[in-house]
Amino acid sequence: MEIKIRQSGHVHILEITGEMDFYSAFRLREVVQKIVAGNIPYLVIDLAEVPCVDSSAVGTLVSVHAELEKRGRSLQITGVRGSVKKALELTRLMASLPIAGSIDEAVERMRTESTESTEATSPPPGGP
Amino acid sequence: MSEKNPVIELPVKITLTSEGIEWFIKHKRQLQRLRMADGSLEYGIPLANITAASLQKMINIDYIAAVELARTEFTGKRRQIIDLTKLIVYRILYKKFEHETFRAFLDSPLIQRWNRRYPSRIIDVHSSFNQAYVENLLMSVAPQLPLVSQDIQEPVLLGVRGDRSLSEEEKQILYFLSDRYMISIRNIMWCVLVKSRGQREYNTIIRQLQGLLTEYLARGRIAEYLALMLNELLTFTETSHYLETARRLYPERRVRIQDLRNGEMRSAIRRHMQEHRDLLYLSYQVSGKGPSIGTENRLRIAVFNRTGEHNAIKQRIEDKVDRKLPGRALADFYREALTWEVSPELGLNYLSYLQEECGKLGVSLDSKVTQILSRELTAVNLTLQF
Numbered sequence: 464m465e466i467k468i469r470q471s472g473h474v475h476i477l478e479i480t481g482e483m484d485f486y487s488a489f490r491l492r493e494v495v496q497k498i499v500a501g502n503i504p505y506l507v508i509d510l511a512e513v514p515c516v517d518s519s520a521v522g523t524l525v526s527v528h529a530e531l532e533k534r535g536r537s538l539q540i541t542g543v544r545g546s547v548k549k550a551l552e553l554t555r556l557m558a559s560l561p562i563a564g565s566i567d568e569a570v571e572r573m574r575t576e577s578t579e580s581t582e583a584t585s586p587p588p589g590g591p
Numbered sequence: 592m593s594e595k596n597p598v599i600e601l602p603v604k605i606t607l608t609s610e611g612i613e614w615f616i617k618h619k620r621q622l623q624r625l626r627m628a629d630g631s632l633e634y635g636i637p638l639a640n641i642t643a644a645s646l647q648k649m650i651n652i653d654y655i656a657a658v659e660l661a662r663t664e665f666t667g668k669r670r671q672i673i674d675l676t677k678l679i680v681y682r683i684l685y686k687k688f689e690h691e692t693f694r695a696f697l698d699s700p701l702i703q704r705w706n707r708r709y710p711s712r713i714i715d716v717h718s719s720f721n722q723a724y725v726e727n728l729l730m731s732v733a734p735q736l737p738l739v740s741q742d743i744q745e746p747v748l749l750g751v752r753g754d755r756s757l758s759e760e761e762k763q764i765l766y767f768l769s770d771r772y773m774i775s776i777r778n779i780m781w782c783v784l785v786k787s788r789g790q791r792e793y794n795t796i797i798r799q800l801q802g803l804l805t806e807y808l809a810r811g812r813i814a815e816y817l818a819l820m821l822n823e824l825l826t827f828t829e830t831s832h833y834l835e836t837a838r839r840l841y842p843e844r845r846v847r848i849q850d851l852r853n854g855e856m857r858s859a860i861r862r863h864m865q866e867h868r869d870l871l872y873l874s875y876q877v878s879g880k881g882p883s884i885g886t887e888n889r890l891r892i893a894v895f896n897r898t899g900e901h902n903a904i905k906q907r908i909e910d911k912v913d914r915k916l917p918g919r920a921l922a923d924f925y926r927e928a929l930t931w932e933v934s935p936e937l938g939l940n941y942l943s944y945l946q947e948e949c950g951k952l953g954v955s956l957d958s959k960v961t962q963i964l965s966r967e968l969t970a971v972n973l974t975l976q977f
Contacts, residue, residue, distance in 0.1 A: 482669055485826055485935050486852050514670045515819075517826050518938030544760060546673055549815040553944050 464513075466494055473577070474505040474570050480512040483520035491520075495527045504536055505573040509566055511542025516550050528560055537561075537576055539569035599641045599678070601671045604659045606635035611654030627659055628872035628895040630966045643678050650682040650877050659874040663864040664833075664857075665825040672825065672873070673818040679875050679890065680814035680975075681771070687888045687977050688807045689775040695799045696780050701792040705783075725778045732785040739784045740773050743800045747808070768811055772804055810952050810977070813945075817975070820945045821873070821892065823938030824971055828896040828904075829871055830935045835898060836860045836869075848934060871896055872968075888977040893970045901969040905960035908971060911939040949975070 464487035467478045475498060479491065491508070498506060508524070510516075516524075524540065531538045541563050543551060551557045563569035604625045607615065612634050615622050625635045633656070641658075649655045658679070665672060696702060697715060706713045729736075751757065751765045787793045830851055837846040837860055844850075851857060864870065872895035898904065942958060949956040955976040962969055 482667065484666065484669070485830065486666060486857070489849075489852060515673060515822070517669070517935075518823055518941065519826075519935060522937060544758060546670075546815070546819065548758070548761075549812075550819050553816050553819060553941060553948070555944075 485519035676818035
C-alpha cells in the first residue's frame with residue numbers, strides 16, 4: 464500500500480494505492496496522526512486505487528474519522544467503489560462515514576464548510 | 592469485477608467429477624493424482640492460472656469437483672480470491688436460475704394448456720428434446736428473441752436504472768449479469784415463448800421470469816459478501832498461524848500480533864513455512880450431479896490451517912456466528928473496544944452479517960470448525976445452499 468499526499472487549497476488529499484489490510488492500514492493512521500499534529504483542518508482520503516480492504520482497514524477508517532471528529536477536523540472519503548463499497552455496505556458503515564462521490568465534490572463540500580465557519584465566526588454586519 | 596478479468600493469476604489444483612475424468616480420458620488428456628489438503632488423493636490437473644471462461648464452462652457441465660489453492664500467505668492475492676469466489680458463485684447462480692426458470696415454465700398455464708391439448712406430446716420434467724430440432728427452431732425464431740428478452744428484462748432493468756443507491760459501475764454489472772441470466776434460459780423455452788408472445792398465458796410466465804430475474808440479481812450480492820468474508824477468514828487463519836510460527840521461531844521475544852506487520856519477520860516465517868511445506872489451504876467444493884439429494888447448488892468452502900489452537904479457533908468462530916447483530920454496524924464494535932488497535936479477529940464478525948444477508952436472500956449458510964487429526968489441520972468450513 465502506498466500513500467501520496469497532495470494539496471488543493473487548504474485541503475490535504477491522501478491518495479492510497481494498493482490493498483489496504485491488517486499489515487498496511489496502520490500506516491494510514493500514522494500519516495493522519497502527523498497531519499493532525501500539523502494543524503491541518505481539511506483532509507480527503509481517496510480510495511479510488513484501492514482494489515480491496517479488509518476489516519482492519521475498515522476499522523482504521525472508522526478510527527481516523529472518530530479521531531478527526533474529536534479534534535474538530537473535517538474528513539471526506541472518496542473513491543469508494545467495487546469491493547471497498549461492498550465491505551462498507553456489509554458492515555453497515557456507508558452512512559456512518561463521510562463519503563463523497565469524487566475528490567472535487569469532497570473539496571467543494573469542505574470549501575462550503577470553511578466559508579460557513581468563517582461567516583459564523585465573523586461579527587454580524589452593522590455590529591460594534 | 593470477475594467477469595471482466597479473463598485470467599485469474601493463481602496456481603490451483605482442480606479435481607474432477609467422474610464425468611470430468613471420463614472426458615479427460617476419452618480425449619487422451621493427462622490426469623494426475625493430486626494430494627489434497629485433507630490428505631485425500633484425487634484425479635485432477637494442476638494449473639498455473641485459471642481462465643474465467645473455461646472454469647465456468649467446466650463447472651456448468653459438472654466436470655469440476657473442487658478447486659484448491661495452497662500458499663504460505665494470501666496477502667496480496669485478495670483481488671484474485673474475490674474474482675475466483677465470484678466466478679464460482681455466479682456459475683452456481685446461473686445454473687440454479689436455469690433450473691428455476693424451467694420449473695416455472697413447466698408449471699405455467701402455457702405448458703399446462705399445451706399438455707391438455709397434446710396429451711401424447713406432454714412436456715414435463717422428463718421430456719427430452721431433440722437438440723438439432725430445437726436449434727433449428729431457435730434459428731427460425733431468432734429475429735423475435737430480442738423482443739422476448741426485452742419483455743423479461745425491461746421492467747427489471749428499469750428498476751436498476753432508477754436505483755439511486757447504485758453507482759454507474761454497479762448498474763453496468765447488473766445489466767451484464769442480467770444478460771448472463773438470459774443466456775442460461777433453455778432453448779426450448781425461448782422457442783415456446785416466441786411462439787406464444789401476445790397470448791394471455793405468455794404474460795403470466797413473463798411476470799414469473801421477471802420475479803426470478805429480480806431475485807437472482809439480488810443474490811449476486813452474496814458472491815460479493817462471501818468473497819469479503821473469505822478474505823477475512825484467510826487473514827484470520829494466516830495471522831493466527833503466523834503468530835504461532837513466530838513464537839516458535841523467536842522464543843526469546845514476546846511476539847504480539849502487531850509485530851507481524853514487520854516485513855522481515857513475515858519473510859522469515861514464510862521461508863520457514865516453505866521449507867516445512869507448512870501451507871495454508873483454501874478449497875472450494877463445487878457440487879456436481881452427484882447421486883446424493885441436496886448436494887445440487889451447494890458450495891462448500893474450507894480454509895485449512897495447521898494450528899495447535901483448534902479449540903480456540905472453533906470457539907471464536909462459534910461466538911461470532913451466535914452473536915446476532917441485526918442492525919449493528921461494525922463501528923459499534925470499534926466503539927466498544929477499549930483501544931483503536933484493530934485485530935484480524937474483528938473480521939470474523941462478517942460471518943454474522945453474511946448469515947443475515949443470506950437469510951434475506953433465501954440462501955442457507957452454515958459454518959463449522961473441524962479438525963483433521965491425521966494431518967494436524969484445523970478446517971473452517973462454510974457451506975452455502977443456494
